[in-house]
Amino acid sequence: MQDMFRLDNQVAVVVGGAGGIGEAIAMGLGQYGAKVIVASRSMEALKKVADRIAKETGVETKAITVDVTSEESMEKLVKSIVDQFGTVDILVNAMGLNIKRDALEYPMEDWERIFDVNVKGTMVACKHFGRVMKKNMQGKIINLSSVRGIRGYGGGNSAYCGTKGAVELVTKALAIELAPYKIRVNAVGPALVITPGTIHIKENPELAQKYRSVIPLDKLGAPEDMIGASVFLASEASSFVTGQTIYVDGGLTAS
Ligand SMILES: NC(=O)c1ccc[n+]([C@@H]2O[C@H](COP(=O)([O-])OP(=O)(O)OC[C@H]3O[C@@H](n4cnc5c(N)ncnc54)[C@H](OP(=O)(O)O)[C@@H]3O)[C@@H](O)[C@H]2O)c1
Numbered sequence: 663m664q665d666m667f668r669l670d671n672q673v674a675v676v677v678g679g680a681g682g683i684g685e686a687i688a689m690g691l692g693q694y695g696a697k698v699i700v701a702s703r704s705m706e707a708l709k710k711v712a713d714r715i716a717k718e719t720g721v722e723t724k725a726i727t728v729d730v731t732s733e734e735s736m737e738k739l740v741k742s743i744v745d746q747f748g749t750v751d752i753l754v755n756a757m758g759l760n761i762k763r764d765a766l767e768y769p770m771e772d773w774e775r776i777f778d779v780n781v782k783g784t785m786v787a788c789k790h791f792g793r794v795m796k797k798n799m800q801g802k803i804i805n806l807s808s809v810r811g812i813r814g815y816g817g818g819n820s821a822y823c824g825t826k827g828a829v830e831l832v833t834k835a836l837a838i839e840l841a842p843y844k845i846r847v848n849a850v851g852p853a854l855v856i857t858p859g860t861i862h863i864k865e866n867p868e869l870a871q872k873y874r875s876v877i878p879l880d881k882l883g884a885p886e887d888m889i890g891a892s893v894f895l896a897s898e899a900s901s902f903v904t905g906q907t908i909y910v911d912g913g914l915t916a917s
Pocket of ligand 1: 704728729807809853860
C-alpha cells in the first residue's frame with residue numbers, strides 16, 4: 663500500500679514553497695521521494711528551504727524566483743525547470759495573501775492585488791505548467807484553497823473569500839478541461855494554520871480559543887497537517903480523484 667504514495671524521481675514544483683504551508687508540503691513531497699523546486703519572490707527565503715529539504719530528505723532541490731502576478735515570470739520559471747529537470751509532474755500552488763478590510767471601505771487596489779496573486783497567479787501557473795503536463799499526457803495540480811473558499815466570513819474577508827471560492831471553481835473547471843490529458847486538478851482547503859503569519863493567534867489564548875471553538879477536533883492546524891492530503895493528491899493513491907477539494911480543517915466544514 664505504501665508504494666501508492668511514493669513519488670520517487672517525480673519533479674514537483676511548489677509555488678509559495680518558502681511560505682508556512684508551502685514549505686511543509688515541499689518537505690512532505692521530498693520525504694516521499696520527489697525532486698522539489700520551490701519558487702516565490704525571495705531567493706533568500708527559498709534557498710534556506712531548498713537546502714533544508716535536500717539535507718533532511720536527500721532529494722534534489724532547487725530554488726527559483728517567480729512573481730506569479732507576471733505571466734512572463736511564470737513562463738521563465740517553467741522554462742528554467744524544464745531545462746534543468748526535463749519535465750514537471752506535480753504543481754502545488756501554495757502562494758497567497760489576505761488583505762482584510764471592511765467591505766464598505768474596501769480599497770479596490772487591494773482587491774485587485776489579492777485577486778492577482780490568489781486567482782490570476784493560480785491560473786497562470788496552471789496554464790503554463792499544464793502545457794508541459796499535456797505534452798507528457800500526465801500531471802497532478804494541487805491548488806491551495808481555504809475553508810473560506812466554501813463559507814462566507816466577515817471580519818474584512820470579502821476579497822479573500824472571493825479569491826478562494828474562485829480557486830475552487832477554477833480547480834473544478836480545469837479538472838474537466840484537462841482530464842483528457844490525464845492531468846488531475848484538486849485543491850486542499852485548510853482551516854486556520856499556525857505559520858509565522860498567524861502565530862499571534864496561537865500566542866493570544868482568548869483568540870486561540872475562539873478559533874478552536876469552531877473546530878470539532880479542538881486543535882489549531884499546523885503546516886505539517888497539510889502534508890498527508892497533498893502527498894495523496896500528488897500520488898497514484900488518488901489516481902481516480904480530480905476536481906475535489908479536501909478540507910483539512912479538523913471538521914470545521916462538516917457542520
Ligand atoms: N495559514 C493559514 O491559516 C491558511 C489557511 C487556509 C488557506 N491558506 C492558504 O494557503 C496558502 C499558503 O498560506 P501560508 O499561510 O503558507 O502563507 P505565507 O506563509 O504567507 O506564504 C505565502 C507564500 O506566497 C508567496 N507569494 C506571495 N506573493 C507572491 C507572488 N506575487 N509571487 C510568488 N509568490 C508569492 C510568498 O513568498 P514571497 O513573498 O517571497 O514571494 C510566500 O512564500 C495560501 O494560498 C493561503 O491563502 C492559509
